[in-house]
Amino acid sequence: xxxxxxxxxxxxxxxxxxxxxxxxxxxxxxxxxxxxxxxxxxxxxxxxxxxxxxxxxxxxxxxxxxxxxxxxxxxxxxxxxxxxxxxxxxxxxxxxxxxxxxxxxxxxxxxxxx
Amino acid sequence: xxxxxxxxxxxxxxxxxxxxxxxxxxxxxxxxxxxxxxxxxxxxxxxxxxxxxxxxxxxxxxxxxxxxxxxxxxxxxxxxxxxxxxxxxxxxxxxxxxxxxxxxxxxxxxx
Numbered sequence: 468x469x470x471x472x473x474x475x476x477x478x479x480x481x482x483x484x485x486x487x488x489x490x491x492x493x494x495x496x497x498x499x500x501x502x503x504x505x506x507x508x509x510x511x512x513x514x515x516x517x518x519x520x521x522x523x524x525x526x527x528x529x530x531x532x533x534x535x536x537x538x539x540x541x542x543x544x545x546x547x548x549x550x551x552x553x554x555x556x557x558x559x560x561x562x563x564x565x566x567x568x569x570x571x572x573x574x575x576x577x578x579x580x581x
Numbered sequence: 582x583x584x585x586x587x588x589x590x591x592x593x594x595x596x597x598x599x600x601x602x603x604x605x606x607x608x609x610x611x612x613x614x615x616x617x618x619x620x621x622x623x624x625x626x627x628x629x630x631x632x633x634x635x636x637x638x639x640x641x642x643x644x645x646x647x648x649x650x651x652x653x654x655x656x657x658x659x660x661x662x663x664x665x666x667x668x669x670x671x672x673x674x675x676x677x678x679x680x681x682x683x684x685x686x687x688x689x690x691x692x
């Protein structure tokens with residue numbers, strides 16, 4: 468069954484605005500990861516946040532994790548047209564080290580209009 | 582370039598045929614995977630290998646058989662292809678607790 472649900476399913480904003488995407492999951496996790504997928508391409512790893520971390524930054528990306536609510540958010544600040552893509556959250560369960568599986572959410576389609 | 586490379590990028594074939602998708606990574610990662618992305622963009626794991634050993638085998642028809650000749654290669658062979666097998670198949674690799682590196686995908690169309 469699907470672990471993650473993402474909200475919203477689609478988001479359309481203007482360049483320069485911030486974009487926030489949310490992800491909820493059902494079971495305990497070891498870590499949560501965010502990926503970007505441009506149309507017709509593979510997934511690119513953006514950021515990994517461990518279950519004992521609450522917030523992480525990478526450039527214009529900010530990820531938060533609330534394990535009590537089983538939710539995470541991805542904030543992209545000062546968005547650009549090149550940020551247009553699908554964004555997926557994915558979780559890794561505790562105890563999965565070698566051969567760990569990613570359980571993906573449904574994804575959010577972000578469109579940044581020039 | 583360090584990467585996960587998979588071939589072919591596109592594969593169009595008739596029902597009933599047998600086909601293979603190849604994957605290679607030069608990142609030195611111990612673990613490799615196959616994921617399937619359906620028409621709604623939902624991604625689901627199919628197989629995982631760690632140092633050539635099968636670790637994860639999800640509920641996948643027996644027609645799908647992975648083969649890992651060494652830890653840098655993980656190929657996927659599909660027998661008796663069906664219309665429902667049409668999807669994008671992604672190879673990926675990872676090392677311990679880290680982000681995955683994905684290949685660019687193979688779009689399989691069964692006609």
